[in-house]
Amino acid sequence: MKLLTKVLAVVLFSISLQAAAQNSDAVKMKTFIDVLMKKMTLDEKLGQLNLPGAGDIVTGQASNSDIGKKIREGKVGGLFNIKSVAKIKAVQKVAVEESRLKIPMIFGMDVIHGYQTTFPIPLGMSCIWDMNLVEKAARVAATEASADGICWTFSPMVDISRDPRWGRISEGNGEDAYLGSRIAAAMVKGYQGNDLSKNNTIMSCVKHYAMYGAAEAGRDYNTTDMSRVRMYNEYLPPYKAAVDAGVGSVMASFNEVDGIPATANKFLMTDVLRNQWGFKGFVVTDYTGINEMEAHGIGDLQQVSALALKAGVDMDMVGEGFLTTLKKSLEEKKVTQQQIDVACRLVLEAKYKLGLFEDPYKYCNEQRAATEIFTPANxxxxxxxxxxxxxxxxxxxxxxxxxxxxxxxxxxxxxxxxxxxxxxxxxxxxxxxxxxxxxxxxxxxxxxxxxxxxxxxxxxxxxxxxxxxxxxxxxxxxxxxxxxxxxxxxxxxxxxxxxxxxxxxxxxxxxxxxxxxxxxxxxxxxxxxxxxxxxxxxxxxxxxxxxxxxxxxxxxxxxxxxxxxxxxxxxxxxxxxxxxxxxxxxxxxxxxTFPQNIGQVPLYYNHKNTGRPLPEGQWFQKFRSNYLDVSNDPLYPFGYGLSYTSFSYSDITLSSKTIKGNQSITATVTVTNAGNRAGKEVVQLYTRDLVGSITRPVKELKGFQKITLAAGESKKVTFTISNADLKFYNSDLKYVAEPGDFKLFIGGNSRDVKEADFKYQL
Missing domain, CATH: 3.40.50.1700 (Glycoside hydrolase family 3 C-terminal domain)
Structure with missing residues (x-):
């Protein structure tokens, strides 16, 4: 007992030291930025909110380019889509040696699924179901990108999509919020590591916030409209998982939500992202996202720029609406100095966390560029x-x-x-x-x-x-x-x-x-x-x-x-x-989920029942929810995938039939490799809430384990289920676990499963 007490004391002391160090770092950062911002003019503050592309910069001409002129005048906070140590070093030199306040720039790029060593597209990556490998891929990408001068990636893209007509489904992690959340956290950790100030980590930007993957008709940039209950339960979790993992920045999506484009949506950018989730980083628009709100029909460039700033957007990608209109909006009292200062501070904080004030050239090491990119190991x-x-x-x-x-x-x-x-x-x-x-x-x-x-x-x-x-x-x-x-x-x-x-x-x-x-x-x-x-x-x-x-x-x-x-x-x-x-x-x-034909879209495993569900195993029954010409079944269900061997599952053994309060139970199956060669199997856990205060899905993924079995080998796989796994957002948007009857499913995909029943009691 004494030993346990000593160990606990050491752990608590270590935690307190870490907290004190973090608090000290935060105080140092605030003091530094306070001093810097007192020196900044309004134009220089607005310049930090400006993120143009690097279109006209070529090696040796950074200082003479149009962007070079703006950088010298303090009108650029960062650049994107510029690569190579030589180019980035030349541009950074203009910022830190030729501008008045010598504020370094941040350099971003679409490092989506690898840098020069390219990994599977994100949709393919999501089919691995191995978070260690997902994190490893992001780590390699961060190492290569940072070796070539990049310190910020517009990734991960975590938009849930259930409509394969939408082309950007390829960039995301599929249809499921739980799997998508796990991948989002793993990628943020892979990019940012444990210390963002290291020269081989880069700042992550989760996108596209929010619900971009639910665009009507599967047509890109299109309208999204859904209930808040669906938002919170089915589409928002992966973004929140990235925030919880410490993501440094968030990108606003192109679509509208509740009739308001996301780029001007205060509910998304402030109420949810900052007030509910506690996000401390900065928000950047997507490419010309502010300007495009004119076509949405909510105002001219000055109006939409002001709306974006007031909603909680901090950086304007390409459009220069912030740079060219916010000064006038401030004079007309359509925005406040405090709103501009908050946005400027958040951008400066990101640069501070990346260590750019300490060493603006920390990502410009020619030796790293020559030895760490597209290596045999990668x-x-x-x-x-x-x-x-x-x-x-x-x-x-x-x-x-x-x-x-x-x-x-x-x-x-x-x-x-x-x-x-x-x-x-x-x-x-x-x-x-x-x-x-x-x-x-x-x-x-x-x-x-x-x-x-x-x-x-x-x-x-x-x-x-x-x-x-x-x-x-x-x-x-x-x-x-x-x-x-x-x-x-x-x-x-x-x-x-x-x-x-x-x-x-x-x-x-x-x-x-x-x-x-x-x-x-x-x-x-x-x-x-x-x-x-x-x-x-x-x-x-x-x-x-x-x-x-x-x-x-x-x-x-x-x-x-x-x-x-x-x-x-x-x-x-x-x-x-x-x-x-x-x-x-x-x-x-x-x-x-793979549909049988396009008419079944959207088709996804965790749907809800109608009041007239088609009985399982049937194709058609009059006055039921079905089609005349095709069954309701997918061609290939969520979680499906074959092997060169085969796996069999035992029945489920529960440690108890009841979860009480904050207690938990375990569910165990024995998985056997019934074939003649070694193989890997993703063992998947699903639950169903049979009676809820709002309607609940027929299945929800709640856990998975990827295991390796030799030919003929058996292994017990155990999952722990607690009330945390049963929680959902109710009609009041409260995150609750409701008492009642549940089903539990374990199998190799969402369709072919073993079942067990349990209860949850408060």
Whole structure:
């Protein structure tokens, strides 16, 4: 007992020392910024709120550029989309050596899923269900970006989306608030580390706040309208998780909420973000977000700039509304000096926390730039993570894994398309470096077998669609020959092979920003290619490239094996080969539901029942909530993903049938690898609140564990459930756990589960 008391005393003393140190740092920061702000003119304060792009800056001309002139005049707080130590050092030099107050600038970039070493697109990353790997990817990205002068990333993007028509679903973590929250926290920790003042950490910016992923009709930038109950329970949690993890900044979204654009929405930016969640960092707009409120119809540039500032926005990206109108609004008493000062202070605090006042050039180390970017070690991590992100959707007859001794016909417009492998928002990638599927397969096979290649078809029959889907240097090098000639070449290759690998689907820019689709199937020209390949009688493996859930009903019915590889980064080709040949056993699980057809959208696992639910297992019943022409079921449910082995689950054992007050219970299952090779399984825990003061979802993810089992091995997996796991926001927006009956589900996806019942009592 005495020993325990001593240990507790040491822990408490350590905590008190940390708290004292943090308080001391906060006092030092406040004192420093107080002194600085007393020296600043109004124009210089407004300058700190201005974030232009770095469009006209080239090496050696920073001082003479238009932006260079503004920096010298104290009219720029930071820049984004500028990279390389040489450029950033030159621009920073103007700020700290040629401006009056020598205030350093902050440099941001869209480091979304890696820097030069590119990882899977975020939607693919979310299918890993391993927070250690998610954090590791963000850590590598932060190390590389900071080595190249960047100290601020506009990531993570945590918008919940249940509409795969929306192109930016590729940038997020899927449809579930719990999984999205876990990933948000892991990414913030990966970027920012434990000490933001270190030169290998960067400030994170969670986006797009808020509800951007719920845009009507899946059309980008569109209106969002939902109840507060839905907001708090289903869409806001990942943003809050990022705030709780200490994220340094928040980006406002483009959409309106409650009829008010998010960029001017005081409820979001002040009431929720600051007053309810306690956020202490700064808020930046998205690209021209303030100016775009004019088109929304709530005022001219001066009016909307004032509205944004009063709502709680601190930094204006590109539009310069703050820079050019707030002085006049202050004179007209439409904004206050205090509002300007608060915004300026928050931007300066971010720079202080990054250590830029102490050393403005701390991210400008040429040695780091030469040795820490796109290293063999980083590429090895990227290859491992890519392989973990793939989801095996179908594998009839154990067609996969393939034998390296086989003759393989690799066919499809994505087969030799290295520029497309990194996917959307890979702005720092050198497109000469990614590994194509063709390169990866040839490297893996070596002299053991043969890899034959033909393109088979273009991406789409419409050249304009292909052009829109291959922007930013990601051309598929369109084949201008007649489609019959291109197809015949592929069929001739297929006739010589033991197996066909068809690399088809979307190109990298068919998803992402402003890449919404009204038809989310594989383009018709590629479907025709698949049909022709299947008619040869050769076994066909579909390697699917996609930035969203696709409608694959026909493919699922006819193609024996389907592996979804998303867009998996610079090491894509090698990682795909690893999985196709069984060197890596696929273990990815879907973070989004795949619909049977576009008419089912939005479709998600944690829906609510209607008053007339369709009985389970039925397709249609008159006067029930269903369709005439398709079942309510998804093609592939949330959490789904196959392996080259199989896993069986025992019944659930509960430590008690009742949770009382603040106590907890445990739920245990035994998971067995029933196959003949080692594999990983994501064991998923769901609950259902059977009776609530408001209607509750049919299932909610509450926990998961990714485990590794050798062939024949069994392992007990235990989850702890407390009243914290049962809480939700009620109609008064109070976060409560209500007493009553609950169901608990454990399984390998949201559909195929074991069940148990328990009660919660106050």
């Amino acid at each position: 590429r090895k991590v990227a290859r491992e993570i890519a392989g973990e992100s793939f989801v095996l959707l179908k594998n009839n007859g154990g067609l996969l894994p393939l034998k390296k001794s086989a003759t393989i016909a690799l066919i499809g417009p994505l087969a030799d398309a290295k520029e497309n492998m990194p996917g959307t928002w890979s702005v720092a990638t050198d497109f000469s470096t990614p590994i194509s599927v063709l390169q990866g397969l040839k490297s893996a096979v070596g002299n053991q077998g043969k890899v034959l290649y033909a393109k088979g078809s273009n991406l789409d029959a419409d050249s304009m669609i292909e052009e829109r889907g291959t922007m930013f240097g990601k051309s598929l090098h369109r084949d201008r020959r007649p489609k019959e000639v291109i197809l015949k070449e592929a069929l001739d290759i297929a006739s010589q092979a033991d197996v066909v690998v068809a690399a088809v689907g979307e190109s990298s820019e068919m998803s992402g920003e402003s890449a919404s689709r009204s038809d989310i199937g594989i383009p018709k020209l590629q479907q025709e290619l698949l049909e022709a390949l299947l008619k040869t009688g050769k076994p066909v493996v579909l390697v699917l490239f996609a930035g969203r859930p696709l409608t694959l009903t026909w493919e699922n019915e006819h193609v024996p094996a389907i592996l979804d590889v998303w867009f998996s980064g610079t090491e894509a080709g090698d990682a795909i080969a690893d999985v196709l040949f069984g060197d890596v056993n696929p273990s990815g699980k879907l973070s989004t």
